[in-house]
Amino acid sequence: MKFKGPLAERYWAAVLLVVFALIPYLALSSSLAPLMKIIGAGVHLSQQALSLTNGMANAAYALGTVLAVQIAVHYPQRRALLVYVSTFVLGSVLAATALTPGLFVAGHVLQGLTTSMMLIAAVPPLVLNFPYTKLPITGAIMNMGIFGAVAAGPVIGGVQAGSGAWRPLFWIVAGVGGLALVMSLLTYEDVPAQEPQAPRDWLGIFLAGSGCGAAFFGASQLTTHRFLDLIAFGPLVLGACLLFCLVLQQYLAKNPLMPVRKLTTTIPVAMIVVAISAGAAGVALIELIEVAFMHRGSPGHVAMLFWPELGGAVFTAFLFGRILYTRFPPLFALSGMAMIAGAAAILSGVAGGPEVLVIVGSGILGLGLGSSVAPSLFATGFSLRAFDLQRVFALLELLRGTAAFMVGPIILHLAMTTGSSMAGGIQNGVWVCFAIAAAGGLLSIYILVLGRPPLTRPRLAEWEKGLITAWHSPPLFDVLRNGEPESAAEALAAWEAEAARTAATVHND
Amino acid sequence: MTSRFITNFAALIAGAVLITGRFAFVPGIVRWIALGVGAAAIIIGLWSFALRRQPALQRLIDVALAAVGGWTIFVSCVWTPRHGLWFEFAAGAALAGVGALGLVVREARLSATLHALEASAMTRIALPQDGGGGG
Numbered sequence: 001m002k003f004k005g006p007l008a009e010r011y012w013a014a015v016l017l018v019v020f021a022l023i024p025y026l027a028l029s030s031s032l033a034p035l036m037k038i039i040g041a042g043v044h045l046s047q048q049a050l051s052l053t054n055g056m057a058n059a060a061y062a063l064g065t066v067l068a069v070q071i072a073v074h075y076p077q078r079r080a081l082l083v084y085v086s087t088f089v090l091g092s093v094l095a096a097t098a099l100t101p102g103l104f105v106a107g108h109v110l111q112g113l114t115t116s117m118m119l120i121a122a123v124p125p126l127v128l129n130f131p132y133t134k135l136p137i138t139g140a141i142m143n144m145g146i147f148g149a150v151a152a153g154p155v156i157g158g159v160q161a162g163s164g165a166w167r168p169l170f171w172i173v174a175g176v177g178g179l180a181l182v183m184s185l186l187t188y189e190d191v192p193a194q195e196p197q198a199p200r201d202w203l204g205i206f207l208a209g210s211g212c213g214a215a216f217f218g219a220s221q222l223t224t225h226r227f228l229d230l231i232a233f234g235p236l237v238l239g240a241c242l243l244f245c246l247v248l249q250q251y252l253a254k255n256p257l258m259p260v261r262k263l264t265t266t267i268p269v270a271m272i273v274v275a276i277s278a279g280a281a282g283v284a285l286i287e288l289i290e291v292a293f294m295h296r297g298s299p300g301h302v303a304m305l306f307w308p309e310l311g312g313a314v315f316t317a318f319l320f321g322r323i324l325y326t327r328f329p330p331l332f333a334l335s336g337m338a339m340i341a342g343a344a345a346i347l348s349g350v351a352g353g354p355e356v357l358v359i360v361g362s363g364i365l366g367l368g369l370g371s372s373v374a375p376s377l378f379a380t381g382f383s384l385r386a387f388d389l390q391r392v393f394a395l396l397e398l399l400r401g402t403a404a405f406m407v408g409p410i411i412l413h414l415a416m417t418t419g420s421s422m423a424g425g426i427q428n429g430v431w432v433c434f435a436i437a438a439a440g441g442l443l444s445i446y447i448l449v450l451g452r453p454p455l456t457r458p459r460l461a462e463w464e465k466g467l468i469t470a471w472h473s474p475p476l477f478d479v480l481r482n483g484e485p486e487s488a489a490e491a492l493a494a495w496e497a498e499a500a501r502t503a504a505t506v507h508n509d
Numbered sequence: 510m511t512s513r514f515i516t517n518f519a520a521l522i523a524g525a526v527l528i529t530g531r532f533a534f535v536p537g538i539v540r541w542i543a544l545g546v547g548a549a550a551i552i553i554g555l556w557s558f559a560l561r562r563q564p565a566l567q568r569l570i571d572v573a574l575a576a577v578g579g580w581t582i583f584v585s586c587v588w589t590p591r592h593g594l595w596f597e598f599a600a601g602a603a604l605a606g607v608g609a610l611g612l613v614v615r616e617a618r619l620s621a622t623l624h625a626l627e628a629s630a631m632t633r634i635a636l637p638q639d640g641g642g643g644g
Contacts, residue, residue, distance in 0.1 A: 049586050479561050480568070 002078035004186035004464035009136055013187045014126045015141050020180035021085065022145040024092070024173040025115035029058070029171070030153025030283070034161035034292045034299045042166055045102040048224045051409070053105045055220030058405035059212040063400070064116030066208040069257050070201060072121065072390060073194045079123040082188070085181045088114035111173070114368050116397060118180070124390040132460040139320030143374035144314060151306075151313035151366050156285055158303020170465045201257045207256030209244035212402060215239025219406045222348070222413040229407050234269070236410075241327040243402060250395075258395040262457075266451025267330055267383045267473040268282055268392075271376035271442040274333045277395055277440020278372035279404035279434040281340050284321040285347060285365060290360055291412065292351045292426045305358040312366025320375055327455040327471075329379045330448070336372025337441030338366050351423035368437075373400065380471035407436070450477045454492050459499050467502040468495075515569055517559040517611030520574050523549055524605025527581070531598045536590035543585035543597045550578030550604055564618070570611040577603045 007013035032039070032054060040050050071080050091110025098104035127138055160169045218236030225232045250260040263269065286309075293302045316336075323332055340450045343365035350357050377396055381389045415429030416422075458470035472495040475481070522545045529541040554575030558568055581600035585591050 292637060446559070479559055 002183060002249065003188060003190070005186045007183075007186040008189040009129075009181050010187065011130050013183060014122075015137070017180060017183035018122050018126050019141060019145055020183055021118040024147040024176045024180075024268070024417075025061070025088075025111050025397040026146060026149040027110070028173055029054075029061075029167070030150045030286060031157025031160070032161035033154075033287060034157045034294070034302070034361055035166050037167070038161060038164065038166045039104075040336045043098045043101050044476055045101045045104065048221075049101070052505075053108055053219045055216035055405075055409070056304075057107070057108045058401065059216035059323050060109050060113035060213040061116045061405070062216075062398050063209050064113045065120055065397045066152030066205060066257060068117040068120035069391055070205060071117075071239070071393045073198050073257075074200070075193050075407050076191060077121055077193070078184075078188055078191055079382050081118065081184055082181075083118040084114045084121060085177065085184050087356070088118065089181055092170060096170035098167075098170075098176050101430060109487040113484075117399070118506060120390060120394050123393060126191060126391060128464060132241055132464045135232075135460060137323035139324045139374065139378055140317045142377070143317035143320050143370055147366075147369045147373055148310065148313045148317060150286075151309045151369060154290060154306040155303045155310060156302075158299045158306070162298055162303065173331075189409075191195050191218060199255060199451040201253065201255070204246060204249060205259050209400065211239050211242030213239070213245055214242060215402065215406050219409040222409050222410045226417070227410075227413060232457075236406075239406075257385060258391045258398075260395065262384055262388065263380070263392070263395070264476050265383060265473040266453045266476055266478065267471070268380040269476055270332060270451075271333060271380045271383075272399060273440055273444040273447065274337055274376040275373050275380075275400045276403040277436050277443075278337060278340055278369065278376070279400040280367060281344065281437040281440070282369045282372075283343060283404040284408045284436075285430065285433045286342075287408050287412050288415055288426055288429045289350055289362065290345060291415065293358070293421075296474050303380070305355055306362050308359055308363030309366035309369075312363045312368075313370040315367075315376070316367050316370030320371065324378065325457060325460070329375045329382070329458075330453075330455065333376040333379060334441060336368045336375070337437055337444070340367030340372065340436040341368075341434055341441060343368055344430055344437055344452060348427055348430045348434070350430065351426040362453040367480070382460075382463065383473040386463050386466045408435055447476070448478050451475070452479060460504045462499060468499050472496075492506070510533045512557065513563070513611070513615050515566075516553055516571070516574075517608045517615060520550060520608030521605050521612065523553075524603070524607075524608055527601030528598060529606065530569075531601065534621055537593055539594060540590045543581050543593075543600065543642075544603065546601070547581030547583075547585060547600045550581060552574050552578075554578060563594055566614055567611065570607060570614070573607050574604070577607060611614055614639050635644050 009409065029478050036047060037091065039045070040047055045053065045340060063442060068080075068084075074342055076152075079415070084284065087110055091107045091114060094107030094109065095102050098107065114366055123142065127135065130138070153174070157171065160166060179308070212236040216239070218232050218239060219232065221232040227233060247260055250256040250258050251264070263272070286306075289306075290302070293305070296302070315336040320329075323329060346364065347361035350361065368427045376394065380396060383393050411429045411432050414432060418428045419425035453474050454472060461468055462468050463470035472492050527539075527543060527546045530539050540604065551574075554571045554573075558571040558575070559639065577600060581597070581604070583601055584596040587593075588596060606617070
């Protein structure tokens with residue numbers, strides 16, 4: 001295919017493509033809670049069936065990351081992106097029209113599947129195909145795209161629920177998907193497949209598919225079943241085991257889809273812990289607040305309480321852009337964990353307390369989400385060479401998505417079934433979120449302590465060319481190897497020498 | 510004083526404080542003491558574990574210290590103050606025991622090292638004398 005879009009190689013066109021591709025589903029996924037009853041009545045689905053639909057859409061989102069990496073290895077990526085975006089638009093139209101329950105289920109699952117595939121196909125080129133001086137903008141846009149959208153979801157969902165209709169929201173999603181399709185055509189530039197002769201990792205795909213499917217099936221059954229009922233508990237445990245096997249298989253595989261072995265150094269492991277726990281605690285907190293206020297005011301009024309969350313996410317997105325060149329992205333991610341834990345502590349009284357708690361708490365939550373997940377994503381990517389970025393994003397999105405969308409229903413179930421009243425149960429749930437955020441933050445700090453990584457400015461010019469890692473990440477638990485402190489200093493000096501050599505080569509070229 | 514001595518001694522003292530507190534104060538106060546002692550034990554254990562050049566045995570003791578600290582926090586939060594008293598006593602005893610074990614192990618190793626050094630020094634002193642007698 002010789003066609004080249006008129007806006008190919010234009011930075012802002014690539015940015016718009018990513019924004020239009022990511023925002024619709026991610027905003028939709030966090031806006032559905034107040035709309036569930038209206039959608040259920042509109043498409044004749046019970047609450048359990050709707051919950052299962054959501055669960056399967058989220059499972060498809062998690063699986064899509066792995067599938068997209070495999071497809072990028074064997075097929076031209078830009079052609080695949082066109083297919084993903086077209087399928088997303090088709091799925092959105094199916095869900096928006098949804099004359100039968102089956103059409104809605106199919107459409108929504110397609111939306112989830114193709115969103116993560118678009119993320120994996122569109123974001124790494126945006127990071128790597130443009131000069132590294134654009135990275136701060138890219139970082140801010142990514143942050144906004146992922147968590148700005150999630151933070152905007154409750155506002156959008158509440159306003160839409162206030163109007164009593166749900167289809168307009170799905171039509172808007174289809175429309176934005178259409179814009180993504182237009183942008184992907186305008187920026188089209190054919191690229192060959194990465195490695196067409198490479199073997200296909202069928203086992204990895206099977207483990208990812210079955211693991212996500214089982215885990216999300218189990219989590220969605222908690223709407224109408226007890227936690228220890230076989231239909232809920234069994235698939236949950238089975239799914240978790242299969243996902244663990246996936247990570248292990250990728251660690252041991254000769255040609256893994258995701259570079260798990262390369263990621264087992266200090267900074268990536270600490271940052272993955274941050275991403276997982278921030279995703280799990282943050283999404284669950286939003287759901288708990290929505291449930292707490294479901295019966296206390298109109299959906300439109302409740303939606304207005306979430307504006308500070310969006311403001312916080314936008315503010316930290318731009319702040320992250322400012323600090324991307326510095327040595328602080330890992331510390332920025334850790335500060336996000338502290339803010340999420342702080343938000344949980346403030347929101348613990350939300351069920352019986354005044355609305356100002358939600359306004360303050362959701363603002364701090366937005367700050368926490370914005371400063372934890374995307375920075376940890378980039379800090380992990382900087383610890384490996386640039387050509388691994390796509391696979392790093394895939395692994396991190398798989399783990400974060402699974403944690404965020406699977407833990408939410410479990411904590412919600414806990415809130416509904418414990419405590420002497422609903423307020424007590426929600427308070428219990430919020431404290432579990434606090435524990436997840438605090439434990440995740442402390443664990444990642446301890447991993448950093450056990451590795452003693454030197455915090456240095458990322459060398460992005462050399463990293464972008466795939467020549468070195470952007471900074472030195474010591475082996476995991478380096479301190480426990482009982483090596484001399486000098487050996488750590490020597491490793492850092494060796495990396496710096498290699499970086500200097502590479503910089504000289506790049507400069508000469 | 511080495512960090513190992515400080516760690517184990519602090520654990521021993523923390524355990525002793527909890528045991529004494531169990532008999533000296535009312536249950537409501539013992540609960541808070543247990544919470545504080547448990548948190549301190551976790552911090553001490555994790556700090557010692559993260560130090561460079563720790564022997565494997567000391568690292569095991571650090572893990573045990575952190576685990577007992579976690580258990581102490583658990584019993585202080587889960588049981589009612591009155592019912593948790595003996596659990597808190599047991600947690601204090603376990604902490605003191607782990608600390609004492611660490612001190613004994615350190616003392617035994619230190620002693621063995623000193624004996625080895627002493628024997629080595631004696632050999633060095635003895636060798637020239639033998640050589641001189643032989644000549």
